[in-house]
Amino acid sequence: MDQMKYLKELAVRYPNVAAASTEIINLQAILHLPKGTEHYVSDVHGEYEKFSHIIRNGSGAIRSRIEDEFGNTLTTKQKKNLASVIYYPEQKMDLMEEELPKNFLLEWQHDTMVRLVHVARSVGNKYTRSKVRKAMSPEFAYVMEELMVEHRRADKKRYVEQILETIIMTGRVRQFIAAMAHLIQDLTIDHLHVIGDIYDRGSGPHRIMDCIMKTANVDIQWGNHDILWMGAASGHRACICNVVRICARYNNLDVLENGYGINLIPLARFALECYKDDECELFHASGEVDESNIREEELNKKMHKAIAIMQFKVEGQLIKRRPDFLMDQRLLLDKIDYEKGTITLDGKEYELKDKNFPTIDPNDPYKLTKEEEYVMEHLVTVFKYCAYLQEHIRFLFAKGHLYKVFNGMLLYHGCVPLNEDGTFREVEIEGRKYAGKELYDVLEHLARQGYYEEKDMKARKYGQDIMWFIWSNENSPVYGKAKMATFERYFLDDVDLKKEKKDYYYQWYENEAVINQILEEFGLDTSTGKIVNGHMPVAVKKGESPIKCGGKLFVIDGGFSKAYQKTTGIAGYTLVSNSYGLKLVAHEPFVSRTIAIREETDIHSDTIVINKVTKRKCVMDTDNGKALQEKVADLEQLLWAYQKGLITERI
Structure with a gap:
């Protein structure tokens, strides 16, 4: 009775065999797409300019994507210029308009649009067209989709050129370039995890909160x-x-x-x-x-x-x-x-x-x-x-928790209080x-x-x-x-x-038995589960590693805050999880946005590949994938009910 009641409610949204079948096909296809890229940052402590830059450059992912896409077909200067446009499109275009004569500016605008289309197509390949479309600026969604789909076809070359020329002719080139750059930024990071301490020390926590609140998928x-x-x-x-x-x-x-x-x-x-x-x-x-x-x-x-x-x-x-x-x-x-x-x-x-x-x-x-x-x-x-x-604090309550279990990772800012012998400490x-x-x-x-x-x-x-x-x-x-x-x-x-x-947690977090105890406590598999926390700056210059317990735990407070950089020797970590595995990115200090735009410099980042999977991870391997599989099973039950005549189709 309960199952039939649920199926009848589901039938309101999928009223016939065709609708249920189409959704099953869509979901099964999504399950086999590559897993989205997750970024983990911690202890940003009000350092807005640096936080913003790392979000804009995807912890170096956009620079790598440009390198993969263009290789030796562009000079180093051209690739830096393109990266700068993607990070700060509006400010970079202001600078190029100041520096370039009009005829060279038109050529630069045309070439930049073509290159942005290439990069956007590359970063959007692992998502459904529907998801990419939703991330597009409504003003340019149709044009952007046409260019991303058709730009490589020889028989559509004139069609593509006409679109680009018309964008320039109608005076919408600035808006289009900005829309493409923001699309690339949004698609580069599929899910952002902030492991605590947005506030204090730096001068821009309110601006960081504004930035986070514009992020589609964040916890x-x-x-x-x-x-x-x-x-x-x-x-x-x-x-x-x-x-x-x-x-x-x-x-x-x-x-x-x-x-x-x-x-x-x-x-x-x-x-x-x-x-x-x-x-x-x-x-x-x-x-x-x-x-x-x-x-x-x-x-x-x-x-x-x-x-x-x-x-x-x-x-x-x-x-x-x-x-x-x-x-x-x-x-x-x-x-x-x-x-x-x-x-x-x-x-x-x-x-x-x-x-x-x-x-x-x-x-x-x-x-x-x-x-x-x-x-x-x-x-x-x-x-x-x-x-x-109050707007910011309500968002913290809505999107935040003291801990989170997500895709086999246990996330918390500080620790799990332990006794001297490594057992859980009781608190009244x-x-x-x-x-x-x-x-x-x-x-x-x-x-x-x-x-x-x-x-x-x-x-x-x-x-x-x-x-x-x-x-x-x-x-x-x-x-x-x-x-x-x-x-x-x-x-x-x-x-x-x-x-x-x-x-005592910090004395025991290299002990596998203790870490396994924590993973089990929060319902994770001890053979695959991992812990990510921040809070205690990692003194890299003294030889300390953020990777603990053989890669089961990561302390990713690397000194985003300038106040800690003398201790850490670097300027922050991001942990990146994508369909190919897990990597830790260590960042050097960020000088300023002005220098990044004018001199086309980026944050130098060293990447440590922690584990590379033999089989590329798909959506079905994630928590969201499990939820989608449950939905597929429900739809298959609905399909069966239609076929048996237990629920009447609405045509």
Whole structure:
């Protein structure tokens, strides 16, 4: 009865034998197409220009495609010029119009269109014509399809030439070249996986979010920095303080003020008044500073200190409110002797590098002053009601998760918390213990609760606190360190106190038995499954490899953020999975978009082929292929029902 009910519902869409048969034929054909190319990036940390370039060049795939397509028939300069057009079509055409006389410009436009058609046909070969058509600009879809299908036929040569000449004659050549370039970009990456940490450090996280939101097939595994912004957008005080402090620390307050339109004037006024006689030397920016604007730099330092003190206060309030978070060791303001300017930790006294705390009451150190309370309330309001930020955060919730299993790969940003012996560590949440996959699931559920719950304010508040827990707790799979030593980095000289001990996961991730345990926990085949995570920068220049456990695990945080490139020695990784296998691409630093366009330079990338399959993978070998095969089976049942007369055809 249930099966017949389902088949009758399916018959609404496929009302007769012809319709069901045609769909079966289409799906069976798709199953035998080559698997689409998946790209994995991690820890992009606001580096928009570089992220955008790597997406535009497909981690070097477009350059390779041009080489394969044209070989020695084009010069190196011509191939670089073509690649530059594909990456930045509008800007490159502006430059060519400036540099070339009109007769040479017309010839360049004609040749560029022909070459773009060749490349588009090459990258579109492994997709159905329907999928390629959907990726085309509606304005040029018919013309683009005609050119891609007919351009190699000798008997259609004049037909093709007439199309190209008419595009030029009607003044639509710029729009057509741009449409072809964007089509090539879109077809080069079939699915994008972002393994966390879009936000913080770099100056363009909002632009990265805009870019990701335009990508057809994308998923995101939340990093601890993403969760922090998600909590801030929900109006959580501790998360907001951390977001503002990190922006100040990396000289990126413009991300908030100009990027998202968040008004920081009350914080600036408070900081100038409260710390007017304080040079705030410990709070200088770590990012690029405009030395010509000393006044702005001084204001940034004062705002930096003001929000840091507020952060320590509201975090202290949270820790007291949530004893189940087991973070009492992070209550530090009550350990300070404000007269002596020292702090006592584990029975040892340390001198503070900064002893000026005009807003802290030694008798109640975690209480905000009236002025701080006003600033805090203002920040909560502007974060909660920033429409642009909320649009981005809702997208993170819609397309994101703490982990994802996809095509035999387990994707998560940080780790799976382990005990010293390599077993899953149990973490108590709301009176119940969770470990492994269950821990991930409950934390994600509570994070969503903290953002979306509107009726049960107690549940919402707990979910918001959990987002801060995910950001900074040692039991968080996304953070994966024993403590976040923010206070120690600012105020103490002792190197040992600043150390943030990593989770035992990072001692065990070369052990195959432990990795197999994790794969099994998340339902993957231990013989073929692989893990991809980021979060911990790979020190390549010290000989560390991103490939762990014989190729079962990949740590692809290679230093997209400039702040980490001194540690890693490179400027980021992308992992690429296509029908031929798996490869790791290591990228050199990206100078600027202007240089890439004008000098036709690209990011130099070294590729490591990890495994090359003997039989090219098809759609049927993917998760999407399994879903299509299930649909074929259902349609075959429908076909049988039509043939047996159990369901009447509609002709």
